[in-house]
Amino acid sequence: MDTPGEAARAADTAPGGVRYPRVLLKLSGEALAGDKGFGFDLERISFFCEQIREVLAMGVEVALVIGGGNMIRGSQLSRLGMDRVGADYMGMLGTVINALAMQDQLEKRGVDTRVMTAIRMEELAEPYIRRRALRHLEKGRTVIFAAGTGNPYFSTDTAAVLRGIQMKASVIIKATSVDGVYSADPKKDPAARKYDEISFRDVVVGELGVMDQTAITLCKENGLPLIVLNIHQPGAVARALRGERVGTLVS
Numbered sequence: 536m537d538t539p540g541e542a543a544r545a546a547d548t549a550p551g552g553v554r555y556p557r558v559l560l561k562l563s564g565e566a567l568a569g570d571k572g573f574g575f576d577l578e579r580i581s582f583f584c585e586q587i588r589e590v591l592a593m594g595v596e597v598a599l600v601i602g603g604g605n606m607i608r609g610s611q612l613s614r615l616g617m618d619r620v621g622a623d624y625m626g627m628l629g630t631v632i633n634a635l636a637m638q639d640q641l642e643k644r645g646v647d648t649r650v651m652t653a654i655r656m657e658e659l660a661e662p663y664i665r666r667r668a669l670r671h672l673e674k675g676r677t678v679i680f681a682a683g684t685g686n687p688y689f690s691t692d693t694a695a696v697l698r699g700i701q702m703k704a705s706v707i708i709k710a711t712s713v714d715g716v717y718s719a720d721p722k723k724d725p726a727a728r729k730y731d732e733i734s735f736r737d738v739v740v741g742e743l744g745v746m747d748q749t750a751i752t753l754c755k756e757n758g759l760p761l762i763v764l765n766i767h768q769p770g771a772v773a774r775a776l777r778g779e780r781v782g783t784l785v786s
Contacts, residue, residue, distance in 0.1 A: 554778030555706040557596040557672065559699035560587070561692065562710050564633055566766060568605035575605070575636055583710075583766065584640045587677065589773050591646065596672040598702050599679045600695035601637060603629030609687070623687035627654060630691060634681035635659065641677060648677045653685030653694075665701050672702060692746040696753045707759060708775060709746065710766030715783035716745055732784045735761075745785060754785070761785040 562583065569576025590597055606629030612622035634650045641648050649671045650660035660681065661667065671678050683694040692709070699707045716738070719727040735755035738745050745751065745763055754761050764771045764782030775781040 552777055553593055553595055555595070555776045557598075557703065557705050558590070558772075558776060559598045559600065559695055559702060559704040559707050560710060560772065561695035561707060562599060562601045562766065564602035564604035564606060564629065566605075566710065566712070567601070567633055567636065573605055577640070580637065580640050582769075584637070584644055584646070586766070586770070586772050587641065588644055588646055589770065590776060591675070591677065593773060593776065595776055596675070597677045598668075598672060598698060598704065599634075599637065599677065600691055600698055601630055601633040601679065601681070602691040603627070603633060605629075606632055620687045623683075624654075627682040627685070630683060631656070631659065631681040634679040638679055646677055647675065648679060650679045650681055653680070653682040668698075668702060678702075690747050690750065692750040693753065696746070696750040696759065699759060700753065700757050704759065706776070707754065707761045708772060709761060709763045710772070711763060712765060712767060713763075714765040714768065716743055716763050716785065718743070730783050731780060732786070735785060738785055751785075 565572070566583070567575055567580055569579035587597055603626050607625050609619070609623035609626030612625065613619040631652055638648045638650050651663040651668055652660045653663050655662045663680065668678050680694065680698045683689060683691050684697060696707060713721060714729070716730045716733055717727040718741070721727040735751050738751055739748060745761070762775050762782050762784055764775055766772070771781050
């Protein structure tokens with residue numbers, strides 16, 4: 536069985552000008568809200584769906600993990616005094632709402648999708664079963680993984696990397712509002728330097744906040760490359776999957 540690292544190396548010779556034939560796309564919940572900050576901005580969601588459709592047309596297999604920050608954040612509720620376990624489960628339910636919204640908009644554009652949840656709720660979505668998820672991807676379906684890992688204390692970044700490893704993804708793409716990894720927050724520090732490439736070790740040592748440490752460690756130990764890019768730039772995801780220099784490559 537190929538490891539994610541072997542799959543990534545094999546992708547260097549993938550046909551059709553695609554370097555990464557299977558991607559796990561991590562999208563924040565806040566991105567779905569757009570400038571509203573809460574709920575859904577259908578124009579933004581439509582834009583993301585068109586980018587995904589463009590990638591699918593290239594022959595790339597796509598899986599998605601969406602955060603829940605536009606609905607609710609378990610960590611924030613915990614800091615306000617709520618029990619952390621219950622707060623995290625509430626956050627997981629927020630990701631299910633987002634997954635269903637994205638599924639609706641993708642299917643309106645003719646994209647065959649499946650939502651799979653780490654917490655069983657068969658009336659809404661399929662339970663996460665690894666072999667079934669792999670089969671969906673092989674059949675060209677876009678799979679949206681919801682409810683995180685199904686366990687409290689783990690972020691959706693960690694869930695994204697875990698699902699990426701389990702799905703033998705060639706790459707993880709973390710879609711943000713920033714065009715890569717910087718030495719400091721570019722919105723606060725105009726002197727912040729952007730990295731075209733950086734190692735997982737330097738991300739951890741520099742505390743650059745790309746993903747939480749658990750997610751970064753999983754990527755490093757499994758040889759799974761990570762690309763951080765600005766999802767709001769048209770065609771950014773497609774260019775990255777072709778191997779063009781987009782955002783920052785963490786490897």
